[in-house]
Each structure stands twice: as structure tokens, then as C-alpha cells.
Amino acid sequence: MTAPGVEDLLRGLTPQVLGVLVRRHGQFEGCEDAVQEAVLAAAVQWPAEGVPDNPRGWLVTVASRRLIDQIRSDHARRERESATAFETGPEEVPGTDDTLVLLFLCCHPTLTPASATALTLRAVGGLTTAEIARAFLVPEATMAARISRAKQRIKAAGSSFSLPAGPEREERLGIVLHVLYLIFNEGYTASSGGELDRVDLAREAIRLTRLVHAQLPADGEVAGLLALMLLTHARREARSTAAGDLVPLDEQDRARWDRALIDEGTGLAKASLAGPALGPYQLQAAIAATHADAATAAATDWRQVHALYLILERIAPNPMVTLNRAIALAETEGPRAGLALLSTLDGDERMAGHHRLLSVRAHLLEQAGDPAGAYELYRRAAKSTASLAEQRYLESRASRVRPG
Amino acid sequence: MKFLIALHINPAVLDALTDKEKAALGAGHGRFIEGLKASGELITTQALADPSQAAVVSVRNGQPAVTDGPFLEAKEYLGGFYLIDCESKERAIELAAQIPDAAIDGLGVEVRPVMFADGLLEA
Numbered sequence: 047m048t049a050p051g052v053e054d055l056l057r058g059l060t061p062q063v064l065g066v067l068v069r070r071h072g073q074f075e076g077c078e079d080a081v082q083e084a085v086l087a088a089a090v091q092w093p094a095e096g097v098p099d100n101p102r103g104w105l106v107t108v109a110s111r112r113l114i115d116q117i118r119s120d121h122a123r124r125e126r127e128s129a130t131a132f133e134t135g136p137e138e139v140p141g142t143d144d145t146l147v148l149l150f151l152c153c154h155p156t157l158t159p160a161s162a163t164a165l166t167l168r169a170v171g172g173l174t175t176a177e178i179a180r181a182f183l184v185p186e187a188t189m190a191a192r193i194s195r196a197k198q199r200i201k202a203a204g205s206s207f208s209l210p211a212g213p214e215r216e217e218r219l220g221i222v223l224h225v226l227y228l229i230f231n232e233g234y235t236a237s238s239g240g241e242l243d244r245v246d247l248a249r250e251a252i253r254l255t256r257l258v259h260a261q262l263p264a265d266g267e268v269a270g271l272l273a274l275m276l277l278t279h280a281r282r283e284a285r286s287t288a289a290g291d292l293v294p295l296d297e298q299d300r301a302r303w304d305r306a307l308i309d310e311g312t313g314l315a316k317a318s319l320a321g322p323a324l325g326p327y328q329l330q331a332a333i334a335a336t337h338a339d340a341a342t343a344a345a346t347d348w349r350q351v352h353a354l355y356l357i358l359e360r361i362a363p364n365p366m367v368t369l370n371r372a373i374a375l376a377e378t379e380g381p382r383a384g385l386a387l388l389s390t391l392d393g394d395e396r397m398a399g400h401h402r403l404l405s406v407r408a409h410l411l412e413q414a415g416d417p418a419g420a421y422e423l424y425r426r427a428a429k430s431t432a433s434l435a436e437q438r439y440l441e442s443r444a445s446r447v448r449p450g
Numbered sequence: 451m452k453f454l455i456a457l458h459i460n461p462a463v464l465d466a467l468t469d470k471e472k473a474a475l476g477a478g479h480g481r482f483i484e485g486l487k488a489s490g491e492l493i494t495t496q497a498l499a500d501p502s503q504a505a506v507v508s509v510r511n512g513q514p515a516v517t518d519g520p521f522l523e524a525k526e527y528l529g530g531f532y533l534i535d536c537e538s539k540e541r542a543i544e545l546a547a548q549i550p551d552a553a554i555d556g557l558g559v560e561v562r563p564v565m566f567a568d569g570l571l572e573a
Contacts, residue, residue, distance in 0.1 A: 158537050183535075185494070187487075188492060191487055192489070414483025
């Protein structure tokens with residue numbers, strides 16, 4: 047294992063070094079491999095021999111050499127002669143930050159979210175293939191193939207190394223934020239225990255989103271996503287027991303919420319709401335901030351939560367949003383009103399047999415005084431989920447309302 | 451998301467295939483494996499020996515008892531599996547449809563989501 051100081055340094059330097067190389071040599075694909083090799087070399091050498099005076103320059107030099115070796119050997123294979131045209135000195139490139147350009151490239155629309163996620167973590171996050179593979183619980187060879195396929199796709203699409211402009215920029219930023227959200231979610235839902243060696247993906251997603259926010263401080267959705275992550279991450283310690291059982295929001299020990307993260311997230315969420323346009327991340331952050339603001343579950347301002355879900359439903363209609371609004375509606379108007387809203391989702395193919403719809407309906411039936419109906423639905427919901435922790439939770443809810 | 455694609459095979463159905471059809475089946479699995487490897491979706495695949503080689507183990511009053519042969523006497527049995535990691539259930543189903551067994555009557559290709567995993571990562 048690399049010392050944490052060196053690890054953080056390397057992760058921060060990776061996109062900078064990659065940016066320098068791509069600007070100098072083109073060919074993102076080869077440069078990305080070369081930087082990964084340089085980072086791996088540094089992870090071995092630096093803790094043993096000390097961090098060089100100019101770590102960024104060291105990485106640029108080593109990565110450039112690897113790239114040239116790679117070009118030469120490709121060339122030699124093809125033409126049986128050596129290439130001399132690629133010799134370059136280890137000159138420093140003035141401090142341009144290519145993090146954003148790299149993120150936009152890694153979140154290319156031709157990639158599947160899983161591929162974009164993996165490539166982003168390697169090229170921008172500075173994680174090794176092995177670390178990413180462990181984080182997603184797949185073999186290293188699987189992750190290596192996924193990353194290499196992603197780079198081939200980007201190459202085939204003929205992308206240039208620059209920020210897209212106009213509407214394409216907005217669309218691409220949307221993908222970048224979605225990929226960061228997926229990385230966070232993967233870390234958030236990852237089962238705990240027995241995985242001490244795993245990279246904390248939630249923390250990594252927050253770090254990368256902070257980088258984007260630093261580059262685009264005026265973008266409300268970037269701030270909204272960062273706020274949403276911070277406010278969600280703040281509840282981390284309280285959301286499961288030591289045994290790994292889920293604790294629902296209304297039963298969490300709020301003293302265990304991370305105040306510093308809540309303050310930062312709430313500040314960001316409020317500031318972003320003052321901007322010209324409202325997006326889904328800002329609204330979700332505002333909802334999370336409303337929950338964070340309540341000293342006890344009973345003190346939750348459900349009217350505000352409901353109003354925010356209503357706006358979210360209008361700007362980004364989605365059955366999951368309606369489902370969440372039904373929970374808020376049940377809190378303000380009673381469980382029957384929530385159940386009535388849920389019934390509007392019955393015809394929605396995306397929700398048919400979905401464990402969340404079953405479990406929310408079970409919960410509202412329980413509140414409405416129908417333990418037999420709640421029991422049936424909790425049991426069905428438990429069978430429908432692929433998450434072990436969720437299944438245990440739903441089964442425990444079923445036992446609580448089990449008739450006679 | 452991780453899925454197990456279980457291949458339920460029927461020896462009588464396999465035996466009835468012509469040599470050409472058997473070769474095509476093998477080649478189809480070969481191509482499927484290469485495709486999964488290249489896309490970074492294959493975790494592992496294993497094919498199992500004949501059920502006559504199976505042993506069923508039970509322990510009663512602390513005493514183990516072993517019976518030769520499969521647990522269930524059936525026409526179909528588990529012949530092997532693909533363990534994959536892919537984008538969604540839709541993608542897993544799309545992949546399962548590429549397995550040649552899916553096009554043969556009497557062979558079953560079953561997709562099931564994985565709920566818990568451990569121990570396969572250093573493979």
C-alpha cells in the first residue's frame with residue numbers, strides 16, 4: 047500500500063500530467079497508459095526513496111519516456127526501424143488545468159456509464175486499474191478491458207482535446223455530473239465490512255466534484271450535485287448499524303450526522319438556489335438540506351419537502367420522484383393521500399414489480415392501519431430487491447407487522 | 451450490476467445435435483466469451499462435468515453421508531454459467547440472447563441478479 051500522503055499527491059497530479067502529455071503528443075489513448083505507468087512507478091519509488099523536488103515534472107518526464115518507448119516499439123514492430131522524431135525534453139508547461147477537458151473527454155457520449163465511470167476514475171481520479179476493479183468488485187482483467195475499450199471508442203469518435211462549446215458543452219456537462227453521481231452512488235450503496243482495501247468511491251466522487259466546482263463555481267447544478275453529495279455523505283455513520291443493518295432516515299441518530307458536511311452542503315445548496323435556473327441536483331440538494339435542518343424526524347418540514355418534489359417532478363418527470371413525493375404527501379395529508387398518488391404509478395412499466403414501489407406502499411399501508419396488506423407487500427418487496435441489506439431491512443419490517 | 455447466466459442443458463437434446471451443429475454451438479460460445487472479454491463484462495465462466503460425477507453431501511446427527519449422482523433427477527441440469535458485470539438487466543438479457551443455447555429448444559438460458567459476492571477478486 048502506498049502512504050496516504052503520496053497517494054493523495056499522485057491522484058491530484060494525474061490529470062495535470064495527463065493534460066501536459068496530451069497537449070504535447072496528442073493521442074489520449076497512449077498518453078493515458080503512459081501516465082498510469084508513471085503513477086504506478088511513483089507509487090513504488092516515492093515512499094522508498096522520497097518524493098522528488100518537482101513531483102509533477104518527475105511524472106511528466108517518466109510518462110513521456112514510457113510513451114516514447116511505446117511509440118518506438120509499436121513503430122519497430124511495424125517498420126523495423128527506430129523512431130527519433132518523438133524525443134522531447136522534460137520542459138515544464140505553464141500551469142494550465144486540464145481536469146475539466148479530461149473529464150469531458152472521459153464522459154464521452156459514445157461510452158456506457160460503466161465505461162465512462164471507470165475511465166474517469168483512472169484518467170482524472172488517478173486510481174489504478176486494480177483499485178478501480180476492487181472498488182467495483184470485478185477482476186482486474188475485466189476492468190482493464192473496459193477501460194481499454196472506452197479509450198478505443200473515444201479514439202474512433204475522433205474527439206479533440208478541448209472543451210466542447212455551445213449546447214454540446216451543456217449536454218456533456220450533464221453526462222459528467224451523471225458519471226460523478228454514479229461514482230458517488232456506487233460508494234454509497236457498497237456493502238460494508240470485509241473490504242478494507244477498497245477505495246472509498248463516495249469520497250472520491252466528492253473530491254472530483256469539488257474539482258469541477260472549483261473550475262465552474264457559477265454553475266448551479268455543479269454546486270447542487272456537490273451539495274447533494276455532502277449532505278448525503280453527512281448521514282453515512284448513522285445510516286447503518288455496526289452489524290450492517292440499514293437504519294431509515296426517521297430512525298437515525300441525528301447526533302451522528304456530520305455537522306461540518308451539513309453546514310457546507312446546506313450553504314452550497316442555498317447559494318445555488320439563488321441562481322437563474324433550477325436543475326434536478328439543486329432540488330435534490332434542497333430536499334436533503336431540508337431533512338438536515340430538522341433536529342428530529344418529527345420536526346421535518348414535510349410541506350417544503352413535498353413542494354420541492356413537486357417542482358422536481360415538473361422539471362424532470364420520473365416515477366422515482368413521484369414515489370418520493372408520495373412519502374412526503376403521506377406525511378402532510380395522511381397515508382391514504384400518499385397511497386392514492388402511488389396508484390398513479392401502477393401503469394408505469396418502469397415501476398412494475400419494483401421493490402421501492404412495493405416497500406413504500408407497504409409502509410403507507412402500515413401507517414394506514416392495514417398490517418395484513420403491509421405484511422404481504424413488505425414480503426414481496428424483500429423478494430424483489432437484489433441488495434442483501436435492503437432485504438434484511440424489509441424482512442424485519444414484515445416481521446413487525448406480521449398478523450397474529 | 452452482476453448477473454449469473456445459468457446454462458441448463460439436456461444431454462438428450464445435445465446428443466441429438468449433428469456434428470456440425472455441435473461445432474457451431476462450441477464456436478458460438480467461443481465468440482461470446484471473446485466478446486465479453488473485450489467489452490470488459492466477463493467476470494468468469496465455468497463449465498461443469500457430467501452430473502454422474504456429482505456427489506450430494508448431507509450431515510445428519512453430525513455424521514456426513516455422501517450419495518453419488520445429482521441432487522435432482524431431471525432431464526435438465528446445470529451445465530455451466532457465465533458470471534458477468536454489465537450496465538443493466540436489459541443488457542444482461544441482450545447478452546444472454548447471444549448465447550447459442552438460447553436458440554435451441556430444450557436448452558435453458560437463465561439470467562439471475564447476483565445479491566452477494568466474495569472471494570473472486572484476486573482471480
